[in-house]
Amino acid sequence: xxxxxxxxxxxxxxxxxxxxxxxxxxxxxxxxxxxxxxxxxxxxxxxxxxxxxxxxxxxxxxxxxxxxxxxxxxxxxxxxxxxxxxxxxxxxxxxxxxxxxxxxxxxxxxxxxxxxxxxxxxxxxxxxxxxxxxxxxxxxxxxxxxxxxxxxxxxxxxxxxxxxxxxxxxxxxxxxxxxxxxxxxxxxxxxxxxxxxxxxxxxxxxxxxxxxxxxxxxxxxxxxxxxxxxxxxxxxxxxxxxxxxxxxxxxxxxxxxxxxxxxxxxxxxxxxxxxxxxxxxxxxxxxxxxxxxxxxxxxxxxxxxxxxxxxxxxxxxxxxxxxxxxxxxxxxxx
Amino acid sequence: xxxxxxxxxxxxxxxxxxxxxxxxxxxxxxxxxxxxxxxxxxxxxxxxxxxxxxxxxxxxxxxxxxxxxxxxxxxxxxxxxxxxxxxxxxxxxxxxxxxxxxxxxxxxxxxxxxxxxxxxxxxxxxxxxxxxxxxxxxxxxxxxxxxxxxxxxxxxxxxxxxxxxxxxxxxxxxxxxxxxxxxxxxxxxxxxxxxxxxxxxxxxxxxxxxxxxxxxxxxxxxxxxxxxxxxxxxxxxxxxxxxxxxxxxxxxxxxxxxxxxxxxxxxxxxxxxxxxxxxxxxxxxxxxxxxxxxxxxxxxxxxxxxxxxxxxxxxxxxxxxxxxxxxxxxxxxxxxxxxxxxxxxxxxxxxxxxxxxxxxxxxxxxx
Numbered sequence: 001x002x003x004x005x006x007x008x009x010x011x012x013x014x015x016x017x018x019x020x021x022x023x024x025x026x027x028x029x030x031x032x033x034x035x036x037x038x039x040x041x042x043x044x045x046x047x048x049x050x051x052x053x054x055x056x057x058x059x060x061x062x063x064x065x066x067x068x069x070x071x072x073x074x075x076x077x078x079x080x081x082x083x084x085x086x087x088x089x090x091x092x093x094x095x096x097x098x099x100x101x102x103x104x105x106x107x108x109x110x111x112x113x114x115x116x117x118x119x120x121x122x123x124x125x126x127x128x129x130x131x132x133x134x135x136x137x138x139x140x141x142x143x144x145x146x147x148x149x150x151x152x153x154x155x156x157x158x159x160x161x162x163x164x165x166x167x168x169x170x171x172x173x174x175x176x177x178x179x180x181x182x183x184x185x186x187x188x189x190x191x192x193x194x195x196x197x198x199x200x201x202x203x204x205x206x207x208x209x210x211x212x213x214x215x216x217x218x219x220x221x222x223x224x225x226x227x228x229x230x231x232x233x234x235x236x237x238x239x240x241x242x243x244x245x246x247x248x249x250x251x252x253x254x255x256x257x258x259x260x261x262x263x264x265x266x267x268x269x270x271x272x273x274x275x276x277x278x279x280x281x282x283x284x285x286x287x288x289x290x291x292x293x294x295x296x297x298x299x300x301x302x303x304x305x306x307x308x309x310x311x312x313x314x315x316x317x318x319x320x321x322x323x324x325x326x327x328x329x330x331x332x333x334x
Numbered sequence: 335x336x337x338x339x340x341x342x343x344x345x346x347x348x349x350x351x352x353x354x355x356x357x358x359x360x361x362x363x364x365x366x367x368x369x370x371x372x373x374x375x376x377x378x379x380x381x382x383x384x385x386x387x388x389x390x391x392x393x394x395x396x397x398x399x400x401x402x403x404x405x406x407x408x409x410x411x412x413x414x415x416x417x418x419x420x421x422x423x424x425x426x427x428x429x430x431x432x433x434x435x436x437x438x439x440x441x442x443x444x445x446x447x448x449x450x451x452x453x454x455x456x457x458x459x460x461x462x463x464x465x466x467x468x469x470x471x472x473x474x475x476x477x478x479x480x481x482x483x484x485x486x487x488x489x490x491x492x493x494x495x496x497x498x499x500x501x502x503x504x505x506x507x508x509x510x511x512x513x514x515x516x517x518x519x520x521x522x523x524x525x526x527x528x529x530x531x532x533x534x535x536x537x538x539x540x541x542x543x544x545x546x547x548x549x550x551x552x553x554x555x556x557x558x559x560x561x562x563x564x565x566x567x568x569x570x571x572x573x574x575x576x577x578x579x580x581x582x583x584x585x586x587x588x589x590x591x592x593x594x595x596x597x598x599x600x601x602x603x604x605x606x607x608x609x610x611x612x613x614x615x616x617x618x619x620x621x622x623x624x625x626x627x628x629x630x631x632x633x634x635x636x637x638x639x640x641x642x643x644x645x646x647x648x649x650x651x652x653x654x655x656x657x658x659x660x661x662x663x664x665x666x667x668x669x670x671x672x673x674x675x676x677x678x679x680x681x682x683x684x685x686x687x688x689x690x691x692x693x694x695x696x697x698x699x700x701x
Contacts, residue, residue, distance in 0.1 A: 228503075231537070249509075250509055298379060
């Protein structure tokens, strides 16, 4: 079957044993040759294995494609798009992007046509219609989101005041209660057993002292108790001293008071060490707070900043509403 | 003609027109709409802060003793100026004293502390800081002197006593610590002082002395809660007779009806008798208590009594208890309801309660 076949070796159908080259074949060969020459001038004479190709590029399957800056940019954009959009919007957009890119590429690169079928007029029109549909859908969704945002209240910049938070909670609980057929006075019925236990515990606890009351009689006594627990009682020295000293159990008026006793050095060391431990513990009484850079600056000075912090601590919860209103520009009609 | 415009007088002088500075005429604002990019107040503040410079003098290294003396002189002068301006401001005094301490000059530091105590001796923190300074530098006798003065001038500040005694104890001089405690007890302080004395004695296993101190405590503060503490101390050492005696003394106090602690006393006493497994005595105590304590203050008492009867009593005694309660608490609605529940023996709640009490009993017996 192979005898006397007129087959051009460069023809792409050369491997077909029954193919015989005709004029069309020769035309095509001539075209491909001219393209190959252009490629050489374009410096794409490398072996297919040595090209620079990003695996995510849509033209990666093309053996002669080399990824350029444009490709990388397109890949990055695609990735960003995929992350930003969600649900069906994503697929629409990415497909659309790819299509758009493909259209772009058809215009840009010269050798892409070898992989793409030629789009007929009808197909082109269909493609354009699809593009328009997608754009319309995108615009609709964006308008929907904007409208929803307008209807809801905007998130407050400085946080929600306690009053507002309480009101919202009351509303939520009210809704839940209504669904269960309960009265507002029976709101405790919604608590789980663990929540109820936690509440009982809290009621039984005394509130911890804070502010100017931190060093009251009770806390000082407790601190002293804790401190004395760590004293190591040297019973031998004690018993020895008991035997030696006639006035071991002294009254308040004993004359032994001002007498100088010989204290061994190690006891003094013990005392000094204990003092140093106390000092170290004292340092951890108040911790250094984190510095938030993203917070607004409302001070001209370090002293001013410190003052603002103190004022915020004292009056912050009362002025929160006013501050939010100022930020927004208008007061709410609540 | 006015002198200013007289031609001869103004000859050679600059005219008003010449001295006028020719400023460009301010153009009128044509477009009064808001600019597309506005600056905020916060932005202005931020820029102001960023562009601030730190007005600090450059750091200098001190190389020889002359420079050191100069630096010290300068600092001392600064400090003295500040304290001259604000004598009552203890903060600056304390800073001055700590600085002298950091320079190692203890004599000067002491003099500053003494001057400060001249100004204000009623501030216990100053005494604490002064004594701590002496202690840190291992001057024990100086520290002792300071503590002694502090405690003599401010005897009602417990913290000074605590720290004085703690220092003496940690130095190993237990006898001296005891003497200081005695001195403190002469002032009849609050119970916390007494209790810390008792703890001190118990640390060295001096039980008799601890007992004596408890006696003095209940004489000084004859409150039921301190009797209860005393009795618990005796009970812990298995001195049942003594504990009972203490409780009986407490009951002899003849407390007024309005006393909050009366109920606690009876509850504790009855609890003690139950712990000794003396049920009859416990029952007597409960009855006596219910007769003497007014209805409003006896809620705990009733609870405990009911629990006790469930544990030890037969149905007759239980009914008795319920009748007693019913008599006393006619108006209380939920109590009545509870009592109703109890009348029905097949009520699961009461069964569960009884089971729970039985379990507690078993665990107590195991221990």
